[in-house]
Amino acid sequence: MKYLHYLLLVSIIISCKSKKNIIDTTQPTYADFRKNQQTFKSEDGDIKYIDRGEGEVIVLLHGIPTSGWLYRKMIDSLANEGFRVIVPDMLGFGSSDSPKGYDIYNPEAHCRRLIALMDSLQIDHWAHVFHDAGGLWTWELFKLAPDRIQKLVVLNTIIYEKGFDPPMRFKKGTFTKLSMSFYSNKLTNKTIMKKLFKNALMKNNLTANEIEGYKKPLLEGKTNSLYTFFSSTCNALPDYKETIKSIDIPTMVIWGKHDKMLRWSPIADEVKTDLKIKSENIHVIEAKHYIQEESSDQVLNYILNFIK
Numbered sequence: 109m110k111y112l113h114y115l116l117l118v119s120i121i122i123s124c125k126s127k128k129n130i131i132d133t134t135q136p137t138y139a140d141f142r143k144n145q146q147t148f149k150s151e152d153g154d155i156k157y158i159d160r161g162e163g164e165v166i167v168l169l170h171g172i173p174t175s176g177w178l179y180r181k182m183i184d185s186l187a188n189e190g191f192r193v194i195v196p197d198m199l200g201f202g203s204s205d206s207p208k209g210y211d212i213y214n215p216e217a218h219c220r221r222l223i224a225l226m227d228s229l230q231i232d233h234w235a236h237v238f239h240d241a242g243g244l245w246t247w248e249l250f251k252l253a254p255d256r257i258q259k260l261v262v263l264n265t266i267i268y269e270k271g272f273d274p275p276m277r278f279k280k281g282t283f284t285k286l287s288m289s290f291y292s293n294k295l296t297n298k299t300i301m302k303k304l305f306k307n308a309l310m311k312n313n314l315t316a317n318e319i320e321g322y323k324k325p326l327l328e329g330k331t332n333s334l335y336t337f338f339s340s341t342c343n344a345l346p347d348y349k350e351t352i353k354s355i356d357i358p359t360m361v362i363w364g365k366h367d368k369m370l371r372w373s374p375i376a377d378e379v380k381t382d383l384k385i386k387s388e389n390i391h392v393i394e395a396k397h398y399i400q401e402e403s404s405d406q407v408l409n410y411i412l413n414f415i416k
Contacts, residue, residue: 164235265370270374310395364399
């Protein structure tokens, strides 16, 4: 009888732990995040964004296939430190519109819409934090409006081909469109998300609430932007070297050491030279790709110390 009681107790403990991993009601939900977003009507469609706090402006720019949700752990902390934090969902991502077509998702088009958003908010200058494909949109911004960004924080982003190893490279056509549709299917989406987090995190401790912010936009069918990236950008990465070399503002790098999609070591010396980065402003940390998830406090502290 005691043995049965022991087994029952163990099963209850395991069940409780399991439930804790399944959902975390103490954290804001993705629905809450969306409710706090505002809307900018770009010429191509509605762009959703967070505008929080007052003071010096910081833009937090996501990549692919994420959204502003990637920075949710950092927004309030930055605002509480006296900054105005702007976090857009770029067109085709998050809760922003995902209109038909593909050319409207090229890097320059994304850049022009970001500039239009900042103009609408009457923000002329800002500190710029960016991740992943946000690098493409950022280098385009320096080509079109080189004086808008005053400080630069680079997080595991696309810079040079040598460090760029995307999970997929497709040709344009029906097969690729079909492949993108797997993101929107409930059964295949689950498999894709599992593989995504395996590649992007040292250990996947995300709750169901947190995962919702990644999978919901894809289940809503927002994949046109992904098609453009995997079938065009990945196969012909633009050469931004001259643009990057022209940048002469305070710059910091925070990079996940174990990122296999965007690797730091092959480009480290070149980037340090071209962006004129001081050695003390380069931080290679024990993380993979989504450093905002697994090392949010560390990344936040580095950013605050650098911006201040």
